[in-house]
Amino acid sequence: MRPEIAWAEAMKFENRHDPYRFFDELRKTPVARVADDIYVVTGYWELLALAHDPRVSSDISRSPLQAKRAAAQEPPPEAEHLTAYGRQPSMIMSDPPYHDRARRQAMRQFGPPHSPDLIPSMEPGIERLCNELLGKAAGKTRIDIVDEYGYRVPVTVICKILGVPLEDEKAFHAWIFDFMAGLDLGPEAATEEGKVRAAKGRESTAALTEYLRGLIDGYVRKPGEGLLSRLVNDDGPDGPMAPPEAAANALLLLIAGHDSTVNTISHCVLTLLRNPGSVELLRRRPGLIPRAIEEVLRLQSAVQFFPSRSATADIEVGGTVIPEGSAIFLMYGAANRDPGRFPDPGRFDPERRANEHFGWGSGIHTCFGGPLARLEVNVALEVFLQRVENPRLVVDPPPYRRNQIFRGPQHLFIDYDRIREHS
Amino acid sequence: MRAELIADVVAEFKAYGRIVIVGASLAGLRAAETLRDEGFTGPLTIIGDEKQEPYDRPPLSKQVLKGLARADHTLLPRMRKVDADWRLGVAATGLDRRVKQVRLADGEQVPFDRLLIATGTRSRPWFNPQEAALEGVFTLRTADDAGRLRAALAAGPGRVLIVGAGFIGSEMASVCRELGLAVTVAERAEGPLVGALGGVIGDIAAEMQRDHGVDLRTGVSVEALEGDAQGHVRRARLSDGTTLDVDVVVASLGSIRNTEWLEGAGLASGRWGVACDAGCRVFDINGVVTDSIFVAGDIARAPHVLYDYQFLVQEHWDNADVGGRVAAHNMVSLEPQRRPHLPLPAFWSGQFGVNIKGVGVGPFADEIVITQGSVTDRRFAAAYGRNGRIVAAVTFNHGKWLEYYGALIERSAPFPPPPPGYDHPDGMQPMPARFPTPGAPTGWPDVVLTGHDPTERGAEYEYRTKKR
Ligand SMILES: Cc1cc2nc3c(=O)[nH]c(=O)nc-3n(C[C@H](O)[C@H](O)[C@H](O)COP(=O)(O)OP(=O)(O)OC[C@H]3O[C@@H](n4cnc5c(N)ncnc54)[C@H](O)[C@@H]3O)c2cc1C
Ligand code: HEM
Numbered sequence: 001m002r003p004e005i006a007w008a009e010a011m012k013f014e015n016r017h018d019p020y021r022f023f024d025e026l027r028k029t030p031v032a033r034v035a036d037d038i039y040v041v042t043g044y045w046e047l048l049a050l051a052h053d054p055r056v057s058s059d060i061s062r063s064p065l066q067a068k069r070a071a072a073q074e075p076p077p078e079a080e081h082l083t084a085y086g087r088q089p090s091m092i093m094s095d096p097p098y099h100d101r102a103r104r105q106a107m108r109q110f111g112p113p114h115s116p117d118l119i120p121s122m123e124p125g126i127e128r129l130c131n132e133l134l135g136k137a138a139g140k141t142r143i144d145i146v147d148e149y150g151y152r153v154p155v156t157v158i159c160k161i162l163g164v165p166l167e168d169e170k171a172f173h174a175w176i177f178d179f180m181a182g183l184d185l186g187p188e189a190a191t192e193e194g195k196v197r198a199a200k201g202r203e204s205t206a207a208l209t210e211y212l213r214g215l216i217d218g219y220v221r222k223p224g225e226g227l228l229s230r231l232v233n234d235d236g237p238d239g240p241m242a243p244p245e246a247a248a249n250a251l252l253l254l255i256a257g258h259d260s261t262v263n264t265i266s267h268c269v270l271t272l273l274r275n276p277g278s279v280e281l282l283r284r285r286p287g288l289i290p291r292a293i294e295e296v297l298r299l300q301s302a303v304q305f306f307p308s309r310s311a312t313a314d315i316e317v318g319g320t321v322i323p324e325g326s327a328i329f330l331m332y333g334a335a336n337r338d339p340g341r342f343p344d345p346g347r348f349d350p351e352r353r354a355n356e357h358f359g360w361g362s363g364i365h366t367c368f369g370g371p372l373a374r375l376e377v378n379v380a381l382e383v384f385l386q387r388v389e390n391p392r393l394v395v396d397p398p399p400y401r402r403n404q405i406f407r408g409p410q411h412l413f414i415d416y417d418r419i420r421e422h423s
Numbered sequence: 424m425r426a427e428l429i430a431d432v433v434a435e436f437k438a439y440g441r442i443v444i445v446g447a448s449l450a451g452l453r454a455a456e457t458l459r460d461e462g463f464t465g466p467l468t469i470i471g472d473e474k475q476e477p478y479d480r481p482p483l484s485k486q487v488l489k490g491l492a493r494a495d496h497t498l499l500p501r502m503r504k505v506d507a508d509w510r511l512g513v514a515a516t517g518l519d520r521r522v523k524q525v526r527l528a529d530g531e532q533v534p535f536d537r538l539l540i541a542t543g544t545r546s547r548p549w550f551n552p553q554e555a556a557l558e559g560v561f562t563l564r565t566a567d568d569a570g571r572l573r574a575a576l577a578a579g580p581g582r583v584l585i586v587g588a589g590f591i592g593s594e595m596a597s598v599c600r601e602l603g604l605a606v607t608v609a610e611r612a613e614g615p616l617v618g619a620l621g622g623v624i625g626d627i628a629a630e631m632q633r634d635h636g637v638d639l640r641t642g643v644s645v646e647a648l649e650g651d652a653q654g655h656v657r658r659a660r661l662s663d664g665t666t667l668d669v670d671v672v673v674a675s676l677g678s679i680r681n682t683e684w685l686e687g688a689g690l691a692s693g694r695w696g697v698a699c700d701a702g703c704r705v706f707d708i709n710g711v712v713t714d715s716i717f718v719a720g721d722i723a724r725a726p727h728v729l730y731d732y733q734f735l736v737q738e739h740w741d742n743a744d745v746g747g748r749v750a751a752h753n754m755v756s757l758e759p760q761r762r763p764h765l766p767l768p769a770f771w772s773g774q775f776g777v778n779i780k781g782v783g784v785g786p787f788a789d790e791i792v793i794t795q796g797s798v799t800d801r802r803f804a805a806a807y808g809r810n811g812r813i814v815a816a817v818t819f820n821h822g823k824w825l826e827y828y829g830a831l832i833e834r835s836a837p838f839p840p841p842p843p844g845y846d847h848p849d850g851m852q853p854m855p856a857r858f859p860t861p862g863a864p865t866g867w868p869d870v871v872l873t874g875h876d877p878t879e880r881g882a883e884y885e886y887r888t889k890k891r
Contacts, residue, residue, distance in 0.1 A: 312844025
């Protein structure tokens with residue numbers, strides 16, 4: 001299969017539940033050209049090298065996708081995501097020194113050494129919420145792990161951490177849904193429906209950006225609770241963050257701060273139920289849960305890739321020269337199944353050793369929220385395992401969402417005998 | 424021999440062989456754990472002259488001196504339970520290879536089939552024994568040392584003098600400033616860290632010290648210490664004719680390898696440590712490799728393929744951690760299963776609010792180039808080169824980039840490396856790295872075993888970075 005065909009197949013909506021067959025095809029050329037100026041990286045070692053190479057830029061304004069977008073009247077589909085986070089670059093789409101400074105400013109309000117207690121302080125609330133949600137499922141025998149369980153937890157937590165009012169959740173949930181559906185890097189983006197979705201995505205993204213700007217401006221005028229307020233008011237060594245920048249990063253933190261966690265919770269449940277014996281194994285040895293979660297992230301990376309990178313010079317890697325100016329997609333989900341790095345890569349092995357996967361990325365853009373996400377997924381899974389008796393998949397594969405980057409089930413229905421009392 | 428016979432030999436050794444480890448610290452502990460992990464169930468004896476269970480040294484000059492951790496609270500985390508005969512608090516005093524016995528200070532003889540030497544190093548003491556005996560004069564290597572020094576610093580002394588500005592001396596100076604103590608650092612070389620990182624980085628380290636209020640004196644040595652009537656140190660005389668009033672003096676003059684107990688054993692041991700092959704097997708005095716004696720950690724010196732096969736000693740934590748594991752694996756494996764211990768040297772240090780991390784062997788280089796970031800902001804990466812290839816790198820608050828440079832070093836990639844796509848430092852010209860001239864004592868003996876073609880890449884390196 002030619003790389004451009006394998007790539008198009010992997011990006012097609014109908015293959016969302018399993019793009020890995022096509023990634024295996026692609027990996028025959030670990031660094032493959034799939035369009036004029038797009039190179040996709042599916043080999044583990046090649047990805048590792050590029051994720052750490054300072055000639056690879058994450059700055060969206062240097063990407064050929066951005067240039068295309070600027071030149072075209074009607075933006076080409078693969079450039080859609082560029083509008084997503086607005087004009088001001090957030091840290092994920094920028095390079096040092098800007099990136100490092102923004103990340104330091106945000107981290108100051110989020111984790112150690114300056115804010116070591118924030119994440120641990122969330123744990124009791126997360127556990128309470130998980131139990132409440134299962135309590136609601138007690139009278140029934142079927143639950144949607146996405147809408148009725150996995151989604152509620154991270155969205156509640158990230159709102160609290162950021163200082164985004166939970167009352168606004170309905171509104172921004174709908175906007176984010178449109179944004180995700182409109183951000184399509186596959187062949188369907190060029191269809192009429194695709195264009196409609198893209199237009200809707202643009203509108204909703206604009207509305208979401210506007211909303212967050214308003215929130216930030218409010219915090220500039222009157223400081224309040226939460227990370228966003230502290231970001232624009234706190235006077236740390238790097239100073240307060242300018243409001244437009246803070247709005248761009250708020251958008252990133254709000255979306256990245258819950259969406260991938262939802263998908264990871266769903267994929268954990270899905271993977272355990274697909275592999276007979278693993279629910280029992282983790283019930284017997286709950287100490288294995290953290291490793292099982294890492295193994296799910298390897299197999300079903302919630303962030304499959306992030307398409308803002310490009311080459312600032314000709315870069316030789318894996319027998320290919322990526323020409324200066326090309327877009328580079330580091331395919332985390334594909335490299336995580338490279339048999340040259342992980343023996344028997346398709347197998348779910350919660351006891352796998354040396355499991356240094358790319359589920360959290362690699363290099364300076366390595367996930368900012370990992371410790372929070374780990375805590376959320378861990379508690380959600382633990383409570384699920386303790387209380388849901390005899391869980392079974394209703395449909396396999398479950399229906400997937402359209403988005404290729406932030407990949408996960410739209411719904412995940414589970415049947416069960418009963419919900420055990422909360423001990 | 425037929426395959427099943429060989430398998431029998433290994434199985435029999437794992438069941439009944441006798442293994443002795445001398446040195447109960449990082450390398451020794453990791454070796455013991457690995458032996459049990461690999462299914463060795465025979466008698467295992469671990470001999471250590473310190474009374475404490477194996478503990479970690481890096482926190483001693485950092486958290487412990489700051490008062491954030493107690494000196495007796497840095498025990499090494501255990502990877503697994505180790506069933507062994509622990510002989511703590513008794514030193515090995517001799518090795519008889521003919522009868523395969525280790526002699527202990529209490530007169531006992533401990534027999535072995537395989538021996539691991541992991542006796543590490545100790546601090547070089549202050550050169551004048553009378554002055555060294557003054558109250559208030561310290562060195563820092565052990566937990567006891569750290570406990571005593573911490574107590575002296577917590578008592579709020581007038582001025583602390585640190586002699587020697589290597590990593591540990593500089594870390595101590597940093598802690599003193601954090602504690603609000605007046606501190607003078609005296610260094611014979613042109614600046615701090617010069618032995619490990621060269622003069623260009625030394626200048627930056629010097630600026631960091633001065634910015635933080637350290638009274639840094641370079642190019643001077645301390646010639647004498649004077650005590651008061653109670654035998655407490657009160658004054659230091661420097662080679663530039665000045666004197667200092669001091670209440671605490673820490674001699675941070677580097678280390679001495681604990682090889683004395685091996686005298687007469689006929690091994691290739693001496694001032695620079697115990698020589699071994701890349702699989703941790705010790706050479707005898709003729710350079711013939713032994714099959715039953717292994718060495719790991721600070722005391723080991725092995726030829727390194729990346730550095731012209733020169734013998735390399737590495738007084739770094741990672742080297743002891745991984746070296747102990749590899750040595751243990753090789754002790755219970757036959758030839759085809761043996762692994763090389765070819766670490767890309769890696770180290771870290773925390774001082775004056777800066778996290779310093781490095782890979783490779785700086786002193787092997789003659790040139791340096793700042794490659795990324797900003798020296799003024801103390802956030803940068805620099806690469807070291809020799810003969811047009813990259814041999815080492817150092818980062819200041821830029822550790823996430825280290826892996827990139829490690830990969831370049833492993834490939835013997837061209838020096839200077841290609842310019843990054845962003846965050847360019849001001850001047851990107853290679854310049855002399857300014858290491859002390861050969862002949863001045865440095866950590867690198869000039870033993871070259873054989874030639875080396877840098878385009879050969881058959882070797883497998885271990886390279887350790889924490890991914891997250
Ligand atoms: C204050 C301090 C800070 C450090 N900070 C860092 C850092 O930030 N980063 C880094 O990479 N490295 C650091 N190091 C270095 C690191 O601690 C060493 O590389 C490591 O301890 C080496 O381990 P080892 O087991 O080889 O030797 P050692 O830890 O020296 O252990 C050898 C053991 O053998 C014992 N012994 C010696 N002779 C005999 C004998 N004849 N019989 C019985 N026992 C004997 C010794 O008492 C000792 O317990 C630091 C070291 C010190 C002292
Ligand atoms: C299981 C859940 C999560 C997964 C799998 C995940 C995965 C990732 C990955 C792969 C990247 C790297 C993107 C790139 O290639 O540049 C990343 C970056 C990021 N993530 Fe996460 N993430 C998760 C949860 C979170 C949470 C909870 C937060 C916020 C609290 C968060 C915030 C961020 C931010 C801000 C970045 C950009 C970091 C930078 O550019 O320096 N993520 N994440």
